């Protein structure tokens with residue numbers, strides 16, 4: 001509104017902030033906005049001596065000054081969605097790189113939980129040395145920990161997979177309808193760090209392991225399964241999981257029962 005009434009309304013909103021409200025941002029209460037107040041204008045009787053109004057429920061407020069962190073997160077999210085859409089070049093058969101889709105799906109299977117779990121169990125059953133069994137037992141523990149943590153975070157965050165994803169994945173768990181974090185990216189980082197630390201490999205093979213992890217992560221975005229941030233956080237989580245496994249390293253000294261039980265198989 002124009003004139004003194006309008007100016008007074010503006011001042012009263014700034015100076016009579018309710019003590020319970022966030023002091024870092026000016027909140028405009030919906031019921032006090034000029035739109036809602038149209039009937040009660042001008043505020044001649046509502047002077048500064050009047051007691052501050054009681055805070056309204058959260059849903060009745062509007063942030064005029066979102067925090068720097070909020071703006072940064074929203075911007076990151078917008079860039080994430082835009083970049084992920086641009087990189088999703090194998091999301092469908094008719095996409096620009098649609099002919100590469102079968103290769104990307106082969107990569108997908110190379111990082112799937114089932115081949116890794118079954119492969120580890122098979123090697124454990126064939127291993128005839130204590131040292132080999134110890135490493136494989138820890139790899140099994142790492143893979144199971146990974147499945148558990150990823151399922152937990154996916155269930156908590158519940159971020160939907162990108163709209164351009166086709167849900168045609170090989171055996172999934174119910175939480176795999178969610179995309180944050182990428183289970184393939186966590187496994188890629190975890191398993192490659194594990195292999196690099198526990199297998200003696202020639203340099204070209206070590207490079208190949210790192211390349212596999214990186215390309216597997218990239219293929220998740222190219223297939224349209226994930227946004228870039230799902231994969232980036234997946235790599236971080238998988239890398240950290242290895243540190244947890246290394247810290248809790250199972251051995252015949254700290255987990256004798258586990259090793260004895262396995263030996264009786």
Ligand SMILES: CC(C)=CCC/C(C)=C/CC/C(C)=C/CC/C(C)=C/COP(=O)(O)O
Nearest residue numbers: 113114117171172173176181182183184185
């Ligand atoms: C064999 C043993 C000891 C236990 C089995 C444990 C178990 C529940 C295995 C399930 C494996 C499974 C179906 C994993 C899902 C892998 C997957 C599709 C992840 C999704 O990856 P994302 O990158 O799309 O997030």
